[in-house]
Amino acid sequence: MTQLPHLTHVTHPLVQHKLTLMRDQDTPTAVFRQLLREISQLLAYEITRELPMTTKSITTPMEEMEAPTLEGRKLALISILRAGNGLLDGMLELIPSARVGFVGLYRDEDTLEPVQYYFKVPDHMSERMVIAVDPMLATGNSSIAAIDLLKKSGAKDIRFLCLLASPEGIAAMKAAHPDVPIVTAAVDSHLNDHGYIVPGLGDAGDRMFGTK
Numbered sequence: 001m002t003q004l005p006h007l008t009h010v011t012h013p014l015v016q017h018k019l020t021l022m023r024d025q026d027t028p029t030a031v032f033r034q035l036l037r038e039i040s041q042l043l044a045y046e047i048t049r050e051l052p053m054t055t056k057s058i059t060t061p062m063e064e065m066e067a068p069t070l071e072g073r074k075l076a077l078i079s080i081l082r083a084g085n086g087l088l089d090g091m092l093e094l095i096p097s098a099r100v101g102f103v104g105l106y107r108d109e110d111t112l113e114p115v116q117y118y119f120k121v122p123d124h125m126s127e128r129m130v131i132a133v134d135p136m137l138a139t140g141n142s143s144i145a146a147i148d149l150l151k152k153s154g155a156k157d158i159r160f161l162c163l164l165a166s167p168e169g170i171a172a173m174k175a176a177h178p179d180v181p182i183v184t185a186a187v188d189s190h191l192n193d194h195g196y197i198v199p200g201l202g203d204a205g206d207r208m209f210g211t212k
């Protein structure tokens with residue numbers, strides 16, 4: 001089980017520099033997507049620290065050795081649609097053997113409650129390390145609902161990866177899912193009256209896909 005603290009704030013200069021570029025409203029869609037892919041790989045480095053290791057016997061040009069390798073333990077990456085796909089793609093480049101699931105949720109902009117439209121996850125969820133990804137943790141309603149669904153599917157060892165988190169969202173997640181560590185690139189000031197993270201970066205899905 002996880003040793004990660006409830007909240008990990010990744011302050012690495014490369015992450016912070018790229019995040020600033022993403023926040024800028026003048027950054028075009030294609031650049032925004034590329035930056036998210038790059039940051040996802042740096043954040044993946046943090047959230048996968050506890051992947052179980054084993055060794056295997058190999059022969060280098062010099063001699064035989066017992067070399068470290070990832071244990072065959074099953075990893076599931078779960079994207080919370082749509083915006084989660086922006087983190088998923090980069091992580092899959094690093095860990096191509098991971099299984100992938102999707103939780104389709106959108107936030108009703110009046111009630112700020114999540115509306116579910118899709119759910120598909122790999123089998124044997126109870127045996128997997130599960131990393132749920134969504135760039136934005138605002139009220140926390142979407143991530144809490146997604147993790148509720150993952151637990152219903154059997155998942156027990158879950159982590160949550162995001163780009164921006166609000167203090168309100170972190171508190172809500174801690175109350176609902178105290179066993180799920182959060183890794184984020186930033187903790188912003190607050191939510192505005194419409195549930196948007198301030199200063200934030202706007203609507204992550206719209207900025208990734210050019211919708212609005």
Ligand SMILES: O=P(O)(O)OC[C@H]1O[C@H](OP(=O)(O)OP(=O)(O)O)[C@H](O)[C@@H]1O
Pocket residue numbers: 080081082083084105106107108112114134135136137138139140141142143169195203204205206
């Ligand atoms: O913490 P919350 O207050 O629930 O808000 C965060 C959610 O809002 C955004 O998704 P959105 O509903 O815009 O869907 P999209 O990814 O399809 O754009 C974001 O990607 C999170 O899923």
Ligand SMILES: O=c1cc[nH]c(=O)[nH]1
Pocket residue numbers: 136138195196197198200201202203204205
């Ligand atoms: O600031 C926010 C809040 C919810 N969803 C977003 O994409 N951005």
Ligand SMILES: [Mg+2]
Pocket residue numbers: 083203204205206
């Ligand atoms: Mg959106």
